[in-house]
Amino acid sequence: MTFTPALVGYYEPWWIQIIKAIVIFAVALSLVPMVLIAERKLLGRFQGRYGPNRVGPFGMMQPLADIIKLLTKEQFRPRTSVGFLFALAPTISILTAVAAFALIPFGDVQNIFGTPVGLYGIDVSIGPLYLFSMSAIAFYGIMLGGWSSGSKYSFLGAMRGAAQLISYEVSQALALVGVIITAQTLSLTGIVRAQDGMWYIIPQFFGFLVFLVASFAETNRTPFDVTEADAELVAGYNTEFGGGRFASYYFAEYLNVLVVSGIVTTVFLGGWLLPFGINPPGWVDPIVVLAKMALITFLFIWIRATLPRLRYDQIMSLGWKVLLPLATLNAMVSAVLVVVTH
Amino acid sequence: MAGAGLDVKVWSPGEDVIEVQRAPEPGAARGAFRAFFETLRGLMTTFGRIPEGPVTIQYPEEKVPVYPRFRGRHKLHRFEDTGLEKCVGCSLCAAACPADCIRVVAAENTPENKVSAGERYAAVYEINLSRCIFCGYCELACPFDAITMGHDYELSDYDRSDLIFTKEMLLAEPIERTPLRREGE
Numbered sequence: 001m002t003f004t005p006a007l008v009g010y011y012e013p014w015w016i017q018i019i020k021a022i023v024i025f026a027v028a029l030s031l032v033p034m035v036l037i038a039e040r041k042l043l044g045r046f047q048g049r050y051g052p053n054r055v056g057p058f059g060m061m062q063p064l065a066d067i068i069k070l071l072t073k074e075q076f077r078p079r080t081s082v083g084f085l086f087a088l089a090p091t092i093s094i095l096t097a098v099a100a101f102a103l104i105p106f107g108d109v110q111n112i113f114g115t116p117v118g119l120y121g122i123d124v125s126i127g128p129l130y131l132f133s134m135s136a137i138a139f140y141g142i143m144l145g146g147w148s149s150g151s152k153y154s155f156l157g158a159m160r161g162a163a164q165l166i167s168y169e170v171s172q173a174l175a176l177v178g179v180i181i182t183a184q185t186l187s188l189t190g191i192v193r194a195q196d197g198m199w200y201i202i203p204q205f206f207g208f209l210v211f212l213v214a215s216f217a218e219t220n221r222t223p224f225d226v227t228e229a230d231a232e233l234v235a236g237y238n239t240e241f242g243g244g245r246f247a248s249y250y251f252a253e254y255l256n257v258l259v260v261s262g263i264v265t266t267v268f269l270g271g272w273l274l275p276f277g278i279n280p281p282g283w284v285d286p287i288v289v290l291a292k293m294a295l296i297t298f299l300f301i302w303i304r305a306t307l308p309r310l311r312y313d314q315i316m317s318l319g320w321k322v323l324l325p326l327a328t329l330n331a332m333v334s335a336v337l338v339v340v341t342h
Numbered sequence: 343m344a345g346a347g348l349d350v351k352v353w354s355p356g357e358d359v360i361e362v363q364r365a366p367e368p369g370a371a372r373g374a375f376r377a378f379f380e381t382l383r384g385l386m387t388t389f390g391r392i393p394e395g396p397v398t399i400q401y402p403e404e405k406v407p408v409y410p411r412f413r414g415r416h417k418l419h420r421f422e423d424t425g426l427e428k429c430v431g432c433s434l435c436a437a438a439c440p441a442d443c444i445r446v447v448a449a450e451n452t453p454e455n456k457v458s459a460g461e462r463y464a465a466v467y468e469i470n471l472s473r474c475i476f477c478g479y480c481e482l483a484c485p486f487d488a489i490t491m492g493h494d495y496e497l498s499d500y501d502r503s504d505l506i507f508t509k510e511m512l513l514a515e516p517i518e519r520t521p522l523r524r525e526g527e
Binding site for chain 2 (some may be wrong): 046
């Protein structure tokens with residue numbers, strides 16, 4: 001077995017990098033309202049009602065109305081808050097979410113007007129590590145936001161969120177170890193290319209399940225949304241936030257859902273690859289990735305419509321006593337299998 | 343008097359206590375089975391709501407039809423043939439009203455000015471709908487069926503004084519804003 005240093009896709013000129021950065025923001029900014037309206041419409045259908053249907057055709061302008069409403073509101077803060085951090089915390093959340101979004105490969109390297117361009121923000125040789133570092137910094141967004149609000153509800157929500165994020169990050173990372181061992185690369189495009197023939201959802205099914213469950217916890221969504229358990233904590237870490245700052249948190253939350261869907265798509269569902277040897281032209285790649293991401297996002301919404309919130313101690317025991325051993329076992333078995341089959 | 347002399351009463355639950363029967367605690371395998379497949383069952387349950395479609399009624403555009411005996415806003419009636427008011431100003435409705443929201447001032451009919459079929463008529467007939475509890479006792483008390491409960495329930499207004507309905511408003515042909523429930527609906 002030879003160890004080759006991972007190939008890094010840093011061959012693009014600087015101006016392509018800048019264009020890509022703008023495109024990433026544009027894609028993120030246009031996808032999040034779609035997730036917002038999709039969630040509200042689908043939750044309505046799951047509960048036997050319409051969901052928003054007043055603003056624009058079929059209520060499709062509802063996210064726009066929400067955003068305009070939030071952004072035109074007064075910027076207020078509690079007297080007990082720490083002003084600088086109070087303003088900084090939502091931007092940390094949004095920054096890390098967009099930075100993690102840059103990692104998702106929407107396609108292979110394409111020839112656009114004679115210039116080879118990779119359809120991804122960055123192709124780092126430490127893909128998953130970059131992702132986990134970003135979600136670790138995102139936890140500062142929650143923690144600082146909750147603490148600097150100067151409110152007990154916010155603080156308790158932030159503490160719960162922090163404990164939950166830390167416990168589930170371990171299982172999430174370990175669930176990916178199996179994939180990394182099998183693909184023998186840390187580059188996300190490399191992982192996608194390694195899935196040619198068989199997507200990792202089949203050989204790494206337990207890794208997929210563990211990663212998915214841990215991702216639900218990482219994005220603070222039901223059934224792990226103790227950070228915003230309304231009955232106990234009003235709204236968790238963003239209780240004291242309103243207007244644009246709340247919009248930032250909201251945006252980051254839904255962008256994190258998209259990031260997780262993108263990572264699941266990339267790592268377990270074969271990214272831009274299609275099954276049965278179908279090999280479409282390059283411009284289809286982003287559509288394939290977006291369709292798979294939409295599936296995972298639908299799963300997120302479906303779960304939210306179905307499962308009730310877990311108690312705090314149940315969340316902790318599930319994270320440490322079930323998911324972590326399963327993830328460890330999965331990583332070990334994959335390692336043994338890779339060594340045996342080589 | 344320490345200890346021994348004290349008559350310690352242990353609370354006895356009595357004879358009629360039924361022991362709760364619990365299923366055995368699931369083991370690891372059954373627990374995993376439950377966690378996974380019961381979750382799937384729950385997911386299918388919620389997904390089954392999508393093809394059923396929404397059951398919401400889009401209220402201002404669609405309305406739930408009311409039953410024929412629904413007690414909405416009052417109506418005063420006239421005789422269809424002569425056009426005279428049925429109300430004779432007897433104030434029985436005002437006497438029956440538990441919320442005390444009806445005010446009747448009676449006046450004598452004269453041959454030149456015959457308003458109602460009886461000797462007297464209601465010169466003032468007011469119902470304060472902000473006090474009315476829609477019990478329908480006025481309808482029951484009326485000996486001439488002059489006042490009945492209509493089907494209109496959209497009675498919000500910007501001013502309390504606008505909710506005092508005068509005789510002219512109650513006599514006027516009401517705008518039918520509320521659909522009536524048909525037989526068997």
